[in-house]
Amino acid sequence: MRQAVLIFSKEFKDYFISxxxxxxxxxxxxxxxxxxxxxxxxxxxxxxxxxxxxLPFLFALVVPIxxxxxxxxxxxxGSYEILLTLPVTFLDIILGKFMAGVAFVAAILLPTxxxxxxxxxxxxxxxxxxxxxxxxxLLLGAAYVAIGLFASSLTRNQIIACIVGMVICAxxxxxxxxxxxxxxxxxxxxxxxxxxxxxxxxxxxIIDTRxxxxxxxxxxxxxxxxxxxxxEKK
Amino acid sequence: MIHAENLTKYYxxxxxxxxxxxxxxxGEIIGLLGPNxxxxxxxxxxxxxYFAPSSGDIRIKDVSVRENPLAAKNLIGYLPESAPLYKxxxxxxxxxxxxxxxxxxxxxxxxxxxxxxxxCGLHGIMxxxxxxxxxxxxxxxxxxxxxxxxxxxxxLDEPTSGLDPNQIVEIREIIRRIGxxxxxxxxxxxxSEAEATCDRIVIINKGxxxxxxxxxxxxxxxxxxxxxxxxxxxxxxxxVRSQLESVKGVRKVxxxxxxxxxxxxxxVTCQELSDPRADLYAAIKATDWVLIxxxxxxxxxxxxxxxLTREN
Numbered sequence: 001m002r003q004a005v006l007i008f009s010k011e012f013k014d015y016f017i018s019x020x021x022x023x024x025x026x027x028x029x030x031x032x033x034x035x036x037x038x039x040x041x042x043x044x045x046x047x048x049x050x051x052x053x054x055l056p057f058l059f060a061l062v063v064p065i066x067x068x069x070x071x072x073x074x075x076x077x078g079s080y081e082i083l084l085t086l087p088v089t090f091l092d093i094i095l096g097k098f099m100a101g102v103a104f105v106a107a108i109l110l111p112t113x114x115x116x117x118x119x120x121x122x123x124x125x126x127x128x129x130x131x132x133x134x135x136x137x138l139l140l141g142a143a144y145v146a147i148g149l150f151a152s153s154l155t156r157n158q159i160i161a162c163i164v165g166m167v168i169c170a171x172x173x174x175x176x177x178x179x180x181x182x183x184x185x186x187x188x189x190x191x192x193x194x195x196x197x198x199x200x201x202x203x204x205x206i207i208d209t210r211x212x213x214x215x216x217x218x219x220x221x222x223x224x225x226x227x228x229x230x231x232e233k234k
Numbered sequence: 235m236i237h238a239e240n241l242t243k244y245y246x247x248x249x250x251x252x253x254x255x256x257x258x259x260x261g262e263i264i265g266l267l268g269p270n271x272x273x274x275x276x277x278x279x280x281x282x283x284y285f286a287p288s289s290g291d292i293r294i295k296d297v298s299v300r301e302n303p304l305a306a307k308n309l310i311g312y313l314p315e316s317a318p319l320y321k322x323x324x325x326x327x328x329x330x331x332x333x334x335x336x337x338x339x340x341x342x343x344x345x346x347x348x349x350x351x352x353x354c355g356l357h358g359i360m361x362x363x364x365x366x367x368x369x370x371x372x373x374x375x376x377x378x379x380x381x382x383x384x385x386x387x388x389x390l391d392e393p394t395s396g397l398d399p400n401q402i403v404e405i406r407e408i409i410r411r412i413g414x415x416x417x418x419x420x421x422x423x424x425x426s427e428a429e430a431t432c433d434r435i436v437i438i439n440k441g442x443x444x445x446x447x448x449x450x451x452x453x454x455x456x457x458x459x460x461x462x463x464x465x466x467x468x469x470x471x472x473x474v475r476s477q478l479e480s481v482k483g484v485r486k487v488x489x490x491x492x493x494x495x496x497x498x499x500x501x502v503t504c505q506e507l508s509d510p511r512a513d514l515y516a517a518i519k520a521t522d523w524v525l526i527x528x529x530x531x532x533x534x535x536x537x538x539x540x541x542l543t544r545e546n
Binding site for chain 2: 003014017078079081082085086087088089234
């Protein structure tokens with residue numbers, strides 16, 4: 001576990017060495033701020049629901065950009081060989097990189113705390129709901145990070161890793177709007193797979209174990225798939 | 235120290251390493267030689283735990299690479315080909331990170347970093363970004379990385395490839411210094427390098443070991459005897475031949491293409507394990523021939539290597 005923490009701290013610091021981190025954060029804040037506040041005063045309600053509603057799809061575009069380099073860059077430069085010949089296990093590597101990705105998602109969400117703070121001046125804001133929604137957002141982020149990590153482990157090309165990650169995440173995010181494509185028999189499965197539907201409750205501030213279980217399962221599947229890919233490369 | 239048994243690696247259907255066995259003693263500097271694609275890197279990667287062998291096993295101090303890869307990795311310092319270090323990091327940050335992963339902390343870590351900076355000459359570059367370093371400097375950082383935990387075994391894949399002659403000499407010097415205390419395994423396709431730095435040479439071709447021994451052993455095993463070349467001024471070949479073939483230890487005297495028409499150049503093939511140079515000189519001295527050149531053409535590792543690894 002010590003090794004995983006070391007890999008985590010290296011990867012997390014790495015994010016802030018390159019300018020990509022700051023660009024991603026800036027664009028994310030710009031887009032969410034605009035999309036959220038452009039309708040906020042029309043609805044005239046002191047709640048963040050419409051902000052959180054944006055996240056399943058926005059994260060599907062942003063998170064793969066965060067995770068694309070985690071394995072692809074190492075594979076491309078060859079430092080993957082160095083990493084694997086250090087006394088660390090696959091689990092250390094995967095968890096370290098995964099935690100770094102989740103921590104960066106948290107770093108992206110951190111400035112958005114300004115929204116509830118400003119809104120709270122306009123009326124009474126239910127902080128419990130806000131807290132629950134932020135926790136749920138982290139879970140959503142973690143699930144997407146795991147998928148992005150898996151996509152990154154597949155290829156040495158960061159662009160491909162990013163696109164594969166986006167396709168999988170975006171599929172989960174918009175599948176609930178595509179239900180008319182599915183035959184009746186697998187409709188329930190398609191609905192269950194939708195990250196947007198599971199996130200709806202979260203956005204309302206309701207923490208349901210079924211939703212938590214969904215996000216944790218997606219994260220676990222992503223990480224396990226990454227493990228399988230690493231095993232295969234060996 | 236290291237014991238490889240029936241080591242095999244398949245990439246899908248392609249057999250990169252084909253059931254090789256070797257034994258490496260403590261304190262040896264081993265050179266792994268072979269043409270490109272012979273299986274050198276694959277062998278080193280299995281040794282260092284990057285690849286799992288398709289079959290067979292390596293035991294390092296009785297630790298199986300297969301069963302206990304983590305313990306085996308702790309015994310080995312490894313520098314892959316062309317030192318693929320994290321490009322964006324500062325040299326200090328990088329070595330600090332590796333030190334922590336190798337389990338060093340606090341004063342012990344700082345002391346080790348200082349030692350390595352001395353050993354590998356890194357003092358001036360600790361605060362530079364790795365991607366801005368020249369290949370030679372990067373290789374030195376890579377060596378420091380490999381030696382971080384003061385491992386008993388050091389594995390270096392093509393440590394001097396892509397370096398200029400001065401850098402090659404520097405790196406070789408460092409390797410030789412390390413080799414005084416450690417077991418060093420390096421791969422190369424530069425033969426003079428293997429000859430200059432290694433105690434023992436293992437030649438690999440198409441995934442199999444085709445020669446194993448000290449440079450001298452390999453030369454005597456695979457060479458016919460050495461040839462002595464003599465150049466004389468304005469002399470008749472037949473006379474020379476009858477004179478020199480009667481010398482003890484000489485097997486055959488042949489004419490060779492000379493540099494100028496006045497010269498007569500001959501090649502004297504000796505019998506196995508004989509050195510008739512003194513007798514030859516005495517025989518020439520007894521005549522009135524003018525001797526211009528007299529030298530022994532040792533069979534180089536290069537020729538042996540080519541003979542061993544040639545197609546068919």
